[in-house]
Amino acid sequence: MHIDLTGKTAIVTGSTAGIGYAIARGFVQAGAAVVVNGRTEASVTHAVARLANEAGALAGHRIHGIAADVGTAEGCAELVAAQPATDILVNNVGIYGPRDFFEIPDAEWTRFFEINVMSGVRLARTYAPGMIKRKWGRVLFLSSESGLNIPADMIHYGFTKTALLSISRGLAKRLAGTGVTVNAILPGPTLTEGVEAMLKEEQQASGRTMEETAAAFVMQHRPSSIIHRAATAEEVANMVVYAASVQASATTGAALRVDGGVVDTIA
Template sequence: MQIDLSGKTAIVTGSTSGIGYAIAKGLAQAGAQVVVNGRKQADVDSAVAALASEAGQARPRGVAADVGTAEGCAALLAAQPSADILVNNVGIYGPQDFFEIPDAEWLRFFEVNVMSGVRLSRAYLPGMVQRQWGRVLFLSSESGLNIPADMIHYGFTKTAVLSISRGLAKRVAGTGVTVNAILPGPTLSEGLQAMLKDEQQASGQSMEETAAAFVMKNRPSSIIQRAASVEEVANLVVYAASPQASATTGAALRVDGGVVDTIA
């Protein structure tokens, strides 16, 4: 199978590092014109430069905008009025006890993790429907099914994303536009590496070994028994964004290493 996204414009929110950058890279390598997004201009410029050197003939561009706000979404739309592929990747997370989470933090998680995708999908989907082709992808998480006791506010936003994705797929039924959710599990992104850095140095193990131990302690149902790489997550996103995935819509596509212990 050879995925060719030549002539397609793809927006990936929160794509200056981690899973988002890997997705942007994968789409660019498949021929898409990729729009990198992040909050800080310096980070966006750095990611665009790296992408241009790593993705062959790709000519990525960047838009610095905080899509966790209505104003930031409007700024991205003004800079890039249309898209064929929208990957709602941006998200925040962090452990915090339920009884210590103030209202403002619940609202911040909701704005970034949920409303960014709502606003951008509302902006870009009509054009896709008019052109009778498009792909919208929401980055959910296995935590949307396996709600973590120490990150209830995060898990709730990822469950909400599943509902929105499924509902939007029904809303654009028969138009040639697909909408899906991607559910990563523990992934060895820069964020996880930073969290495990002290533990890794103290143990003398490699980062991969440290991450595998973390997974087995915190997600013992993992079948692969390690953290996924960002490229492994990106591979599923690139496929779901491709013409070959035309019969896949309204789906919750898991790349969680088997953490969620259900068949369906």
């Protein structure tokens, strides 16, 4: 299967590192023009330069950066003002972090909701009408296996990822017959820069490779994993790029899992 997104524009929020960056790189490799997004000019500039260097001179002109904090209504407006239309919208931006339920204040629930959920709501609400007019478009929400398998130490995070599943399914129904598909992607434990930083001390103490350390972490905290390791960011990105492709035209309203089999269900 050859995925060709030549002539398409893709916005990937929170794409200066981690899964978001891998998704942006996947779109560039598939021929799309890509908008890299992050909160600061410095992080966006660095990511764009890195991506252009990896993609090569011929692809570099298709990579653009927009610094905007899409976790706020103002930041979403800034992104839209800089890029008024897109063919593909990947709502990837998100935050996470363990915290006991009884210690999470109202403000933290609101912060997680604004960044993880409302960023996608606001951008989909703005960009989808243009997709409908053009009779083609892709809206993707980065949920998580934690949206189904709610972590006891990150209930506020799990709640936001469950919300994205509801929004994705409902919006797919709302856009029925328009040529615009809407899907949710559910990564499981993934070896990103953030996870590497979290495991670095343990890895150095054990003398194991980072991949081995991450695999041990997965089996300790997600023992139902079938692949017995963390996924790579590229493996998650591959699913996103496929879901955004012409070949995936019959896939909509779906929760597409890239969780390594962590969620112990057959549906």
